[in-house]
Amino acid sequence: xxxxxxxxxxxxxxxxxxxxxxxxxxxxxxxxxxxxxxxxxxxxxxxxxxxxxxxxxxxxxxxxxxxxxxxxxxxxxxxxxxxxxxxxxxxxxxxxxxxxxxxxxxxxxxxxxxxxxxxxxxxxxxxxxxxxxxxxxxxxxxxxxxxxxxxxxxxxxxxxxxxxxxxxxxxxxxxxxxxxxxxxxxxxxxxxxxxxxxxxxxxxxxxxxxxxxxxxxxxxxxxxxxxxxxxxxxxxxxxxxxxxxxxxxxxxxxxxxxxxxxxxxxxxxxxxxxxxxxxxxxxxxxxx
Amino acid sequence: xxxxxxxxxxxxxxxxxxxxxxxxxxxxxxxxxxxxxxxxxxxxxxxxxxxxxxxxxxxxxxxxxxxxxxxxxxxxxxxxxxxxxxxxxxxxxxxxxxxxxxxxxxxxxxxxxxxxxxxxxxxxxxxxxxxxxxxxxxxxxxxxxxxxxxxxxxxxxxxxxxxxxxxxxxxxxxxxxxxxxxxxxxxxxxxxxxxxxxxxxxxxxxxxxxxxxxxxxxxxxxxxxxxxxxxxxxxxxxxxxxxxxxxxxxxxxxxxxxxxxxxxxxxxxxxxxxxxxxxxxxxxxxxxxxxxxxxxxxxxx
Numbered sequence: 001x002x003x004x005x006x007x008x009x010x011x012x013x014x015x016x017x018x019x020x021x022x023x024x025x026x027x028x029x030x031x032x033x034x035x036x037x038x039x040x041x042x043x044x045x046x047x048x049x050x051x052x053x054x055x056x057x058x059x060x061x062x063x064x065x066x067x068x069x070x071x072x073x074x075x076x077x078x079x080x081x082x083x084x085x086x087x088x089x090x091x092x093x094x095x096x097x098x099x100x101x102x103x104x105x106x107x108x109x110x111x112x113x114x115x116x117x118x119x120x121x122x123x124x125x126x127x128x129x130x131x132x133x134x135x136x137x138x139x140x141x142x143x144x145x146x147x148x149x150x151x152x153x154x155x156x157x158x159x160x161x162x163x164x165x166x167x168x169x170x171x172x173x174x175x176x177x178x179x180x181x182x183x184x185x186x187x188x189x190x191x192x193x194x195x196x197x198x199x200x201x202x203x204x205x206x207x208x209x210x211x212x213x214x215x216x217x218x219x220x221x222x223x224x225x226x227x228x229x230x231x232x233x234x235x236x237x238x239x240x241x242x243x244x245x246x247x248x249x250x251x252x253x254x255x256x257x258x259x260x261x262x263x264x265x266x267x268x269x270x271x272x273x274x275x276x277x278x279x280x281x282x283x284x285x286x287x288x
Numbered sequence: 289x290x291x292x293x294x295x296x297x298x299x300x301x302x303x304x305x306x307x308x309x310x311x312x313x314x315x316x317x318x319x320x321x322x323x324x325x326x327x328x329x330x331x332x333x334x335x336x337x338x339x340x341x342x343x344x345x346x347x348x349x350x351x352x353x354x355x356x357x358x359x360x361x362x363x364x365x366x367x368x369x370x371x372x373x374x375x376x377x378x379x380x381x382x383x384x385x386x387x388x389x390x391x392x393x394x395x396x397x398x399x400x401x402x403x404x405x406x407x408x409x410x411x412x413x414x415x416x417x418x419x420x421x422x423x424x425x426x427x428x429x430x431x432x433x434x435x436x437x438x439x440x441x442x443x444x445x446x447x448x449x450x451x452x453x454x455x456x457x458x459x460x461x462x463x464x465x466x467x468x469x470x471x472x473x474x475x476x477x478x479x480x481x482x483x484x485x486x487x488x489x490x491x492x493x494x495x496x497x498x499x500x501x502x503x504x505x506x507x508x509x510x511x512x513x514x515x516x517x518x519x520x521x522x523x524x525x526x527x528x529x530x531x532x533x534x535x536x537x538x539x540x541x542x543x544x545x546x547x548x549x550x551x552x553x554x555x556x557x558x559x560x561x562x563x564x565x566x567x568x569x570x571x572x573x574x575x576x577x578x579x580x581x582x583x584x585x586x587x588x589x
Contacts, residue, residue, distance in 0.1 A: 015494075019388045020395075026385060027402045030462070034405060036427060037417045051425040052434055097312040104309040109301050116313065123320050125571055127523045129544045130564045133557050134323035134330060137337055157319030160312075190304050218410050221526045222548055237412040241530070244416060252420055259413040270408045274401075 041066055041256035048252040066257035076261060078232060079239040084265075086152050086217040086235055091210045093156035094163050099206060101160070102167035103198050107180065108190065117168075124161035129222050136226060150227040151235065155216055163209040170205035171198060207276045211269075218266055236262045327561045335557035343558075350562035359538045360563060363546035364570075366453060370542060371521035374460040379513055381461065382468020387498070389469065390476045400473070404466040414463055415530035422446055422455045422531075449539035452532045456540075459527050464520070468513060475509035476502065511582055515575075522571060543567050 036055060040048050042062040047054075054061075070076055104110055105117050135154060144150030175198055183193045199206070217224070221237045228234045234242065240262060244255050331350050333343045354360045385403060389396050406414060421427045422445040429442040445451045483501045492500065503510075525544040528534060534541040534549060541549070543563075551560045 015391065016393075019392050023385070023388050023392070023399050027399060030403050030406060030466070033414070033417055033421060033462070034409065036421070037413075040420070048420075049425070052430050053425070053427050055427070093315075097315050100308050101312040101316070104305070104312070108305040108309060110305055110309050111301075113309075119321060119324075120316065122572065123316075123324065125519060125575055126324075126568050127519075127525075127544055127571075129523070129525055129548065130567060131320070131323045131327055132548065133335075133551050133560050133564070134326035135319070136551070137326070138319070138323055140337065154319060157316060160316055161320070190302070190308060194308060215408070219412075219526070221412055221529065222544070226552060237410060237526075240412050240416070255416060256420075259416060262413060263409055266408050266410065270404075 037256050038260055040252060041260045043253055045251050045253035066253040069254055070257050079234055079236050083217050083235040087214045089152045090155040091213050094159050094213050095206060098160050098163035098167055101164045102171055103194055105168045106171040120161045120164060124165060128158045145227055146230050148233050151224050159213045159216060166209055167202060167205055170202050175201045211273055211276055327564055330558055331561035331565050333558050350558040353559055354563045354566060359541060363541040363543050367542045370457055370524055371518055373457045375517040375521055377461050378464040378468050382465045383472045385469045386472035386476055389473060403469050406463045407466040411526035415527045418455060418459045419531050446532055447536055452540045456527050456531055471513055475506040479505040
C-alpha cells in the first residue's frame with residue numbers, strides 16, 4: 001500500500017512540470033490581449049498607430065491622459081449608473097418571475113403547465129435577437145423606445161427561460177417534497193412553502209442565475225442600441241460602440257481607456273462573488 | 289353524471305396555485321410567447337411598422353425571398369461554420385486545460401482566474417480589441433511578418449470573408465475556453481476517485497484512464513456544454529458587428545447580423561420574420577436530432 005502511493009506520487013511529479021509549462025503558455029495567450037489593451041490605453045493616442053506596434057512601451061511613454069479625456073468628455077459614470085440600474089432591475093424581475101414559474105412547474109397543479117414549459121424551452125433555444133422584430137413593435141406600442149424599462153423588461157424576458165429551467169431542476173432535486181407536506185400539516189399554504197422552503201433552499205441557484213443575469217446588460221448590444229437612442233439613457237456597451245464610431249474609429253487610446261474602465265466593475269463583481277460563479281454554473285452543468 | 293361531478297370537484301385546483309403561476313406566466317406571455325406567435329404571422333405579410341402603414345398579406349413571398357437570397361445563405365453557412373469550428377475546439381481546449389488544472393497541486397486558483405478572465409470581459413470590449421489586433425498594421429500582422437516571418441506582407445484579415453470569420457472564430461474560442469474549463473473542472477472533480485484507483489491497480493495509463501473513466505463519467509456535462517455552446521454560437525451578433533459589421537459586401541454576415549440589418553437598415557420586417565422562422569425550424573430540428581441521438585445511444589448501452 002505504502003509502495004503504491006509512493007509510486008503514484010512519483011508519476012504525478014514527473015508530469016507536474018510539463019503541466020505547469022503548458023498551463024502557463026496558455027495563460028499568456030489568455031492574458032496578453034487584455035494586457036495589450038490596458039497598456040495601449042496608457043499610450044498617447046498617436047502612438048497607438050505606429051508600426052511596429054509596441055507591446056511593452058517604456059515607462060516614460062505612459063500616462064493617464066486618455067483616462068483624463070474620458071472623464072472630461074464622456075459621461076462615463078452616467079453610463080455605468082444606467083448599466084447598473086438595468087442590471088439590478090433585470091435581476092430582481094428575473095428572480096420573481098423565474099422562481100414562481102419554476103416552483104409552479106416543479107410542484108403545482110396547473111392545467112397545461114407541461115405545454116407552457118415546452119414553449120419556454122423552445123424559446124430558450126432560439127437566439128435572443130430572433131424575435132427582435134415583433135418585440136421591437138411591442139416595445140414601440142408600449143412606449144418603451146428611449147425608455148430604460150424598454151431594455152429592462154425585455155432583458156428580464158430573455159433571461160427568464162434559462163433561469164426558470166435551471167431553478168426548476170434545482171427545486172426538483174434539492175427541495176424534498178416532505179418539507180412541503182410539513183408546512184401544509186402546520187396549516188401553511190403554498191405561499192408559505194414558496195417563501196420559507198423553496199426560496200431559502202434554492203438560494204444558491206438563485207444566486208447563480210442572478211450573477212449571470214447581472215452581467216447581461218454589460219454584454220448586450222443589439223437590442224439596447226435600438227431602444228436607447230438618447231445618449232443619457234445608454235448602457236456601457238452602446239456607449240462604447242457609439243464612442244468608437246464617433247471617434248472616426250481611430251482614437252484607440254481613448255477607446256481602450258473607456259473599455260478598460262468598463263471592465264473594472266465587472267472584474268470587481270467577479271472577484272467578490274467568485275465562489276458563487278463556480279458553484280452556480282456547475283450545479284446546472286453536472287446535472288446535465 | 290354525479291360521479292363525474294365529484295371527480296371534478298376533487299380535482300379542483302387551489303386558487304393559490306394560480307396566484308403563484310399567473311404573474312410570471314402573463315409576463316412571459318406578453319414579452320416572449322406573444323411576440324413568437326406574432327413573428328410567425330408577420331412572416332406572411334409585407335410588414336410595416338409605423339402610423340397608418342398598411343401591411344399587405346403576401347403569402348409565402350417572404351420565405352421565397354429568403355430562400356432565393358444569396359446573402360441569407362451566406363449568413364446561415366457562416367453561422368454554421370462558426371458553430372462547427374468554435375464549439376468543438378472550445379470544448380477540447382477547455383477540457384484539456386481542466387484536466388491539467390485538475391492535476392496540479394499549487395496555483396490552481398490563479399490559473400482558473402486567468403483563464404476565466406476573457407469570459408467575464410464584455411463582448412464589445414474584446415471584439416474591439418481583436419479588431420485592433422487584427423488590423424492591417426496591428427499586433428498580429430507584426431508578429432507574423434516581422435517576428436515569425438511567416439507572411440511577407442501584412443494580411444488584410446478583416447477585409448475578406450474567411451479571414452474575417454477566422455478572426456471571429458479565434459475570438460470566440462479565446463473568450464469561451466475559460467467557461468468550458470470551469471464547467472469541466474467541476475465535472476472532473478465529481479468523478480469518483482475509486483474508479484481511478486481501480487484502474488491504477490490494473491496498470492492503466494493516463495490516456496486509457498481518460499477515455500475509459502473520465503469521458504464516460506462526464507457525458508452529461510458534455511451534452512450540456514454542447515447545447516449551451518450551440519445556443520451561444522447561433523446567438524453570435526456582437527463580435528461580427530464590431531469586427532466587420534458584416535462587410536465586405538455582406539460576406540461575413542451571420543444569421544443575427546443579417547436579420548438585424550434587414551430589420552433596422554432595410555426595413556424588411558416580413559423578410560426578417562420569415563428568416564427567423566426558418567432559422568428557428570433549423571435549430572429545433574437539430575436539437576431534436578441531437579437529443580434523439582443521445583437518447584438512442586443511452587438506450588443502446
